[in-house]
Amino acid sequence: MLHELATASSESWISFNWDSLFSNFLPATRDGITYGGIYALVAVGYTLVYGVLNLINFAHSEVFISGAYAVVFTLTGLGFDGNSPNLGTIPLIGDLLVALLAGAVTSAVVAVLVERIAYRPLRARGAPRLAFLITAIGVSFAIQYLIFLWRGSVAEPSVRMVPVKAIFQIGDTLIFLNQIIIVVAALAMMIAVDQFVRRTRTGRGIRAVAQDPDTATLMGVSTERIIVLTFAIGGLLAGAAGLFYIMQVPSGAIYNGGFVLGIKAFAAAVLGGIGNIRGALLGGFLLGLIGNYGQYLLGDAQWNDVVCFVVLLLVLMVRPEGILGSSLAKVRA
Amino acid sequence: MSMGKDPLGGVHAEQQEDNAQAAEDQPRSGGVLGGVRRWWAGLERWQQWILLAVFLVLVLLLPVINPPIISTPDTDFSIACFNMARFALAALGLNVVVGQAGLLDLGYVGFFAIGCYVAALWTSPDSSYVHIPYLFTLPLAMVVTAFFGILLGVPTLRLRGDYLAIVTLGFGEIIRLLANIVPALKGNTGFQNIGMPPGTRDGKPLFENGTAWYMLTVLIIVAVMLLLGNLERSRVGRAWIAIREDEDAAETMGVPTFKYKLWAFAIGAAIGGLSGALFAGQVGFINNQRFDVPTSMLFLAAVVLGGSGNKFGAIIGGAIVSYVPDRFTGIADYKYLIFGVVLVVLMIFRPQGLLPARNHLLAAIRRLRDWVGSAPSGTPSTAATGATSVSLGKEKDR
Numbered sequence: 001m002l003h004e005l006a007t008a009s010s011e012s013w014i015s016f017n018w019d020s021l022f023s024n025f026l027p028a029t030r031d032g033i034t035y036g037g038i039y040a041l042v043a044v045g046y047t048l049v050y051g052v053l054n055l056i057n058f059a060h061s062e063v064f065i066s067g068a069y070a071v072v073f074t075l076t077g078l079g080f081d082g083n084s085p086n087l088g089t090i091p092l093i094g095d096l097l098v099a100l101l102a103g104a105v106t107s108a109v110v111a112v113l114v115e116r117i118a119y120r121p122l123r124a125r126g127a128p129r130l131a132f133l134i135t136a137i138g139v140s141f142a143i144q145y146l147i148f149l150w151r152g153s154v155a156e157p158s159v160r161m162v163p164v165k166a167i168f169q170i171g172d173t174l175i176f177l178n179q180i181i182i183v184v185a186a187l188a189m190m191i192a193v194d195q196f197v198r199r200t201r202t203g204r205g206i207r208a209v210a211q212d213p214d215t216a217t218l219m220g221v222s223t224e225r226i227i228v229l230t231f232a233i234g235g236l237l238a239g240a241a242g243l244f245y246i247m248q249v250p251s252g253a254i255y256n257g258g259f260v261l262g263i264k265a266f267a268a269a270v271l272g273g274i275g276n277i278r279g280a281l282l283g284g285f286l287l288g289l290i291g292n293y294g295q296y297l298l299g300d301a302q303w304n305d306v307v308c309f310v311v312l313l314l315v316l317m318v319r320p321e322g323i324l325g326s327s328l329a330k331v332r333a
Numbered sequence: 334m335s336m337g338k339d340p341l342g343g344v345h346a347e348q349q350e351d352n353a354q355a356a357e358d359q360p361r362s363g364g365v366l367g368g369v370r371r372w373w374a375g376l377e378r379w380q381q382w383i384l385l386a387v388f389l390v391l392v393l394l395l396p397v398i399n400p401p402i403i404s405t406p407d408t409d410f411s412i413a414c415f416n417m418a419r420f421a422l423a424a425l426g427l428n429v430v431v432g433q434a435g436l437l438d439l440g441y442v443g444f445f446a447i448g449c450y451v452a453a454l455w456t457s458p459d460s461s462y463v464h465i466p467y468l469f470t471l472p473l474a475m476v477v478t479a480f481f482g483i484l485l486g487v488p489t490l491r492l493r494g495d496y497l498a499i500v501t502l503g504f505g506e507i508i509r510l511l512a513n514i515v516p517a518l519k520g521n522t523g524f525q526n527i528g529m530p531p532g533t534r535d536g537k538p539l540f541e542n543g544t545a546w547y548m549l550t551v552l553i554i555v556a557v558m559l560l561l562g563n564l565e566r567s568r569v570g571r572a573w574i575a576i577r578e579d580e581d582a583a584e585t586m587g588v589p590t591f592k593y594k595l596w597a598f599a600i601g602a603a604i605g606g607l608s609g610a611l612f613a614g615q616v617g618f619i620n621n622q623r624f625d626v627p628t629s630m631l632f633l634a635a636v637v638l639g640g641s642g643n644k645f646g647a648i649i650g651g652a653i654v655s656y657v658p659d660r661f662t663g664i665a666d667y668k669y670l671i672f673g674v675v676l677v678v679l680m681i682f683r684p685q686g687l688l689p690a691r692n693h694l695l696a697a698i699r700r701l702r703d704w705v706g707s708a709p710s711g712t713p714s715t716a717a718t719g720a721t722s723v724s725l726g727k728e729k730d731r
Binding site for chain 2: 054118122127130134259300302
């Protein structure tokens with residue numbers, strides 16, 4: 001019997017393939033940075049809402065995926081399909097902006113609706129934290145299965161809007177146009193949000209509410225308006241992430257497609273320091289890289305999710321305030 | 334049986350006045366439920382026991398009676414009954430985590446899955462591990478899942494509750510992925526001919542149909558309720574209530590919150606694993622397709638619907654969540670949507686669920702204060718009004 005046990009356990013369930021990692025190092029880095037930009041944009045939504053309300057908005061993953069759906073519908077409406085289009089620069093930018101607008105507005109509307117319908121009644125009653133979390137998960141699944149009932153269990157047909165075209169190459173690794181657009185645009189948006197929160201009057205209001213809602217109200221900040229605004233900003237960025245996600249994964253619009261990405265984005269937010277916008281950016285890129293390296297090291301794309309999850313656990317164990325530190329310093333109770 | 338002292342029937346006959354007052358404290362628990370509760374509290378203890386015994390026999394015979402309107406049209410009713418029972422058992426375990434200790438566990442299906450795989454790995458001929466009789470896998474499944482609960486709980490339970498929620502949410506998905514990619518768990522192929530308890534009738538295995546499984550599960554539920562009832566009335570149970578109501582205050586008063594949160598998490602996980610092992614045994618075949626994350630949400634809906642913190646409520650909630658899609662097959666596709674909406678609506682309009690939890694501890698303190706207050710020195714007894722309300726219903730700052 002012992003022998004049987006030994007043979008069973010010698011059947012290794014995890015193997016490290018360092019050769020695969022080294023030979024795929026550059027593509028893994030490229031994909032990791034691309035996905036990192038997407039994670040970072042979604043992570044900002046978690047981080048802002050968490051910073052202001054101390055609430056994990058589980059429905060944010062559905063805010064993201066509804067943006068991705070809006071992008072797919074818009075592009076299909078504009079006549080794009082799964083083939084690489086042949087577009088000039090100006091029409092390309094125009095279509096990109098239209099799709100961006102559609103995704104961002106849809107996601108923002110969904111985010112604000114979720115706040116209005118699900119969270120505001122609880123806030124008005126002063127419900128305990130657990131009630132918020134339970135509502136959040138309820139909303140998340142309700143939206144997910146609303147999409148499921150509407151569009152079915154299959155992904156939408158893939159759409160490509162950016163021509164599949166390599167711009168330059170490092171070694172043997174081609175860098176594609178869509179990846180450059182994603183990373184540059186994600187960086188620009190993150191910087192814009194960061195500056196918005198740091199420099200503008202409204203941004204000061206957000207920071208004030210994050211620090212102390214009661215005092216902020218006394219100082220003349222409209223807390224409710226700031227909260228709605230926070231959800232809207234998070235939604236706008238999640239919608240943009242939806243566009244980029246479709247650019248990277250053309251058939252990515254599926255009813256539960258937001259779920260795992262949402263968890264990874266949250267892990268990115270925690271990794272960088274939740275409540276911290278720059279932390280979300282850093283955490284997003286780091287998690288994208290770690291996940292992709294782990295995927296090649298362990299030999300299956302599904303390991304990507306597992307590795308990211310283990311990173312989340314490790315961060316919580318070793319440094320729960322994240323790399324850059326939570327700007328609220330409220331991570332530990 | 335434990336039901337004699339569970340929240341539904343916790344108040345003894347001589348405390349009728351308190352009970353009436355408690356009913357006033359919770360105006361929403363009036364109506365039919367409140368009336369039943371008052372009637373129940375008015376009975377003598379021995380009458381309660383007899384009624385419960387009759388009730389248990391009726392519950393046990395449910396698949397044999399197979400009442401025409403209640404019976405499920407497209408599912409074998411004994412199987413539907415077993416599914417109700419296993420959902421109820423899982424909800425009972427999740428109730429310890431969510432309802433008693435106030436921790437949100439969103440990856441409960443992960444523990445359920447681990448229980449299934451323990452039963453499969455040690456009884457199925459497809460597995461190369463040592464084979465043991467099926468009934469031994471039940472305690473083994475509990476031990477293994479409790480271990481995983483501790484493994485997951487140690488890094489997260491030191492932090493605020495939100496982290497536990499998202500980590501457990503990820504955990505459920507990770508268990509599903511691991512079932513895909515770990516060769517020993519055989520992915521989509523899965524395990525067949527998972528063992529069952531011994532015993533034959535008319536030359537056929539006794540546990541071939543759902544009825545025997547259902548009865549076994551109901552008896553296990555009764556045993557688990559007895560054990561949990563004792564635990565709730567112990568130091569552990571009091572610590573859980575303290576943590577749920579105000580973790581910082583509990584910590585300040587010297588309750589080792591981390592330790593007791595870990596207890597709740599591990600015990601909840603173990604019961605989930607037990608439910609999973611029973612499921613694996615009854616179905617006889619498991620693979621990686623059976624543990625989708627949304628099932629965790631159904632378990633949570635069961636607990637919240639029944640009444641977070643109320644064992645009896647958790648059982649009723651679990652039975653409802655499993656029964657409704659089986660009975661009304663037309664809405665089976667909508668079940669995740671429906672129960673997701675149910676969660677939101679309940680949290681907004683009736684956070685205490687169908688059967689609100691009762692806090693014996695707080696009620697006893699209030700009686701004590703009332704008693705002190707009725708003494709000539711006259712301490713106002715208003716201080717403790719509303720002490721019996723459950724945390725979810727309680728107005729409280731974030």
